Amino acid sequence: MKLDGKIAVVTGGSRGIGKAICLYLANLGATVVVNYVSRPDAAEATAMAIKDAGGKAAVYQFDISNSDQVQGAFKKILADYGRIDILVNNAGITRDGLIATMKEEAWDAVLDTNLKGAFNCIKAVSRPMMKQRWGRIVSITSVIGFAGNAGQANYAAAKAGLIGLTRSVAKELASRGITVNGVAPGYIETDMTNALSAEVTEKIKSEIPMNSLGSVDDVAAAVAYLVSDQARYVTGQFIHVNGGMFMG
Numbered sequence: 001m002k003l004d005g006k007i008a009v010v011t012g013g014s015r016g017i018g019k020a021i022c023l024y025l026a027n028l029g030a031t032v033v034v035n036y037v038s039r040p041d042a043a044e045a046t047a048m049a050i051k052d053a054g055g056k057a058a059v060y061q062f063d064i065s066n067s068d069q070v071q072g073a074f075k076k077i078l079a080d081y082g083r084i085d086i087l088v089n090n091a092g093i094t095r096d097g098l099i100a101t102m103k104e105e106a107w108d109a110v111l112d113t114n115l116k117g118a119f120n121c122i123k124a125v126s127r128p129m130m131k132q133r134w135g136r137i138v139s140i141t142s143v144i145g146f147a148g149n150a151g152q153a154n155y156a157a158a159k160a161g162l163i164g165l166t167r168s169v170a171k172e173l174a175s176r177g178i179t180v181n182g183v184a185p186g187y188i189e190t191d192m193t194n195a196l197s198a199e200v201t202e203k204i205k206s207e208i209p210m211n212s213l214g215s216v217d218d219v220a221a222a223v224a225y226l227v228s229d230q231a232r233y234v235t236g237q238f239i240h241v242n243g244g245m246f247m248g
C-alpha cells in the first residue's frame with residue numbers, strides 16, 4: 001500500500017491511537033496534519049517522530065467540537081496544501097458515570113467531541129473531496145458503540161451515533177469516489193485505558209478471547225487499509241479490532 005502525495009488529517013493525532021495512525025500513514029508516504037486540542041508538546045513530538053523517520057507532518061491546534069474552529073482550520077489546511085485526501089476522525093474523550101448520576105455536562109462533553117466533532121470535520125472535507133472526486137474518511141468508533149457498556153451511556157451513544165453517521169455519509173458520497181468507513185477498537189493500550197485500575201484491566205482481559213489488550217498499531221493498520229486505493233470498493237463498513245471480544 002502506498003499513500004504518496006496524499007494529504008491526511010488525523011484528529012487527536014498527538015497521542016495514543018491517533019499518534020500511531022499518523023506514524024503509519026506517514027510511513028506509507030502521506031503528508032500528515034497532526035491535530036490536537038490541549039497538549040502541543042505531544043503533538044510536536046508526533047510530528048518530530050514522523051520527520052525523523054523521513055516523513056512529512058505539520059501540527060494544527062483546533063477543538064473539533066467547535067464548528068468555527070474546525071471551519072477555520074480546514075480552510076487553512078486547504079490553503080496550505082491545496083487538497084485534503086484523507087480524514088481520520090480519531091479524537092475522542094470519556095466522562096464515565098452511571099446514568100442515574102451522570103451530569104448533563106458529562107453527556108454534552110462526550111457527545112460534542114465524539115459525535116459532533118466528527119460531523120464538523122466530515123462537513124468541512126465533504127465539498128473539497130467531492131470536487132476532487134476522491135476521498136477517504138475513517139472514523140474511530142468503539143466496540144462500546146456496538147455492544148453498550150454500563151457506566152458509559154454517553155460514550156456508547158456517541159460511538160453508536162458515529163456508526164449511523166458513517167453509513168449515511170457513505171451513501172451520500174459513494175458516487176463521488178469518496179469512501180466512508182469506521183474502525184471499532186476493543187480495548188487498546190493507551191492513556192485512556194491506562195487510567196483503568198489493574199483489577200478492571202484483568203477483568204477486561206478475561207472477557208477477551210485473545211486474552212490481551214490490543215496495540216495502537218493493530219488499529220492503525222486497519223485504518224491504513226481503509227484509506228488505501230486497495231479499499232476503493234469498501235464503504236459504509238466497520239473493521240472490528242478487538243481480539244474477538246465482540247463479533248458484529
Ligand code: NAP
Nearest residue numbers: 012014015016017036037038039063064091092188190192
Ligand atoms: P487518548 O490517548 O486519550 O488521546 C485522545 C486524543 O484526542 C488526543 O490527541 C487529544 O488531544 C485529542 N482530543 C481530545 N479532545 C479533542 C478535541 N475536542 N479536539 C481535538 N482533539 C481532541 O485516546 P485514545 O485511547 O488514543 O483513543 C483514540 C480514539 O479511539 C478515541 O475516539 C477513542 O474513543 C477510541 N477508542 C479507544 C479505545 C482504547 O482502548 N483506547 C477503544 C475503542 C475506541 P490532546 O493531546 O491535545 O489532549
